[in-house]
Amino acid sequence: MKEIIHRSDCPISFSLDYLGDKWTLLILRDLMFTEKSTYGEFLTSQEKIATNILADRLRVLETNGFITSNVSPEKKNKFIYSLTEKGIDLVPVIAEFMIWGSKYDSYEVKDIVKKLEKDKEDTLKEIRQRLLSRIRANAST
Amino acid sequence: MKEIIHRSDCPISFSLDYLGDKWTLLILRDLMFTEKSTYGEFLTSQEKIATNILADRLRVLETNGFITSNVSPEKKNKFIYSLTEKGIDLVPVIAEFMIWGSKYDSYEVKDIVKKLEKDKEDTLKEIRQRLLSRIRANAST
DNA sequence: TAAATTTGCTTGCTTTTTGCAAGTAAACAA
DNA sequence: TTGTTTACTTGCAAAAAGCAAGCAAATTTA
Numbered sequence: 017m018k019e020i021i022h023r024s025d026c027p028i029s030f031s032l033d034y035l036g037d038k039w040t041l042l043i044l045r046d047l048m049f050t051e052k053s054t055y056g057e058f059l060t061s062q063e064k065i066a067t068n069i070l071a072d073r074l075r076v077l078e079t080n081g082f083i084t085s086n087v088s089p090e091k092k093n094k095f096i097y098s099l100t101e102k103g104i105d106l107v108p109v110i111a112e113f114m115i116w117g118s119k120y121d122s123y124e125v126k127d128i129v130k131k132l133e134k135d136k137e138d139t140l141k142e143i144r145q146r147l148l149s150r151i152r153a154n155a156s157t
Numbered sequence: 158m159k160e161i162i163h164r165s166d167c168p169i170s171f172s173l174d175y176l177g178d179k180w181t182l183l184i185l186r187d188l189m190f191t192e193k194s195t196y197g198e199f200l201t202s203q204e205k206i207a208t209n210i211l212a213d214r215l216r217v218l219e220t221n222g223f224i225t226s227n228v229s230p231e232k233k234n235k236f237i238y239s240l241t242e243k244g245i246d247l248v249p250v251i252a253e254f255m256i257w258g259s260k261y262d263s264y265e266v267k268d269i270v271k272k273l274e275k276d277k278e279d280t281l282k283e284i285r286q287r288l289l290s291r292i293r294a295n296a297s298t
Numbered sequence: 299t300a301a302a303t304t305t306g307c308t309t310g311c312t313t314t315t316t317g318c319a320a321g322t323a324a325a326c327a328a
Numbered sequence: 329t330t331g332t333t334t335a336c337t338t339g340c341a342a343a344a345a346g347c348a349a350g351c352a353a354a355t356t357t358a
Binding site for chain 1 (some may be wrong): 305306307308309
């Protein structure tokens with residue numbers, strides 16, 4: 017597997033060394049803000065990621081501890097991907113992209129953005145708690 | 158100039174359509190958190206961006222209203238790049254990358270990160286005000 | 299129980315982007 | 329007037345992305 021090379025000691029560039037592309041954060045978005053958790057489900061997202069790119073990004077994300085994969089309990093040919101705490105810690109980054117995008121994209125402002133703008137700290141905490149409890153639910157099975 | 162194509166109506170993907178690469182946010186970082194404002198200064202950053210990529214990204218950022226460029230008052234062969242309000246609105250995104258990167262990069266935690274963690278809202282406001290006042294100073298010259 | 303389907307990929311090929319080194323052109327300084 | 333600074337551009341090789349097709353294990357259907 018291709019290793020991530022860090023270009024400097026700047027924490028922003030460190031982050032971008034993992035996340036600086038058009039697809040990685042969209043996979044994490046799906047894991048954070050939708051119920052999607054499998055390869056097939058990620059493929060159904062509007063942006064239409066290519067199958068090889070998706071496979072590659074999932075591999076990189078897992079190798080670097082952003083997500084974990086487990087065989088589905090019902091179907092052994094199905095993998096369930098889940099966020100780790102390291103991945104969950106990116107919620108604020110993605111939330112800020114959402115807020116910025118909503119401001120400059122004419123499309124529509126989602127309820128979650130309105131909530132974030134109203135009370136960012138609590139809303140982020142709430143999302144974080146929801147995702148963390150998901151991890152704990154998995155751990156106990 | 159190559160037009161940005163939006164892959165979906167999601168605000169996160171909308172943002173990534175502009176910013177989803179390894180270099181764009183680093184240029185904005187330099188404009189936000191350092192005194193760098195010229196082509197030559199951006200080239201001196203640790204990450205060593207290639208000259209053609211820098212030229213391309215500056216063009217894209219300007220075309221899409223994130224930055225403006227002006228001839229330097231002292232030297233007519235020098236251009237000063239400045240953030241627009243649209244660019245300044247990305248401060249929270251970059252701040253969150255900085256916070257996340259500082260948590261997962263073993264290197265060192267910068268003072269600005271400590272300040273952000275202590276009082277995020279006020280610190281972001283402060284940075285924003287500093288950058289906005291820079292715009293206004295330019296506008297009045 | 300054999301055939302078709304679902305699921306999660308891999309492979310091969312073309313196009314696009316990146317990265318590197320060298321070159322250019324206007325302004326400026328000596 | 330000659331060399332230097334500044335901001336790029338150009339050409340080419342390497343890497344990454346994108347697209348269509350193929351594959352293999354597990355599961356469902358006939």
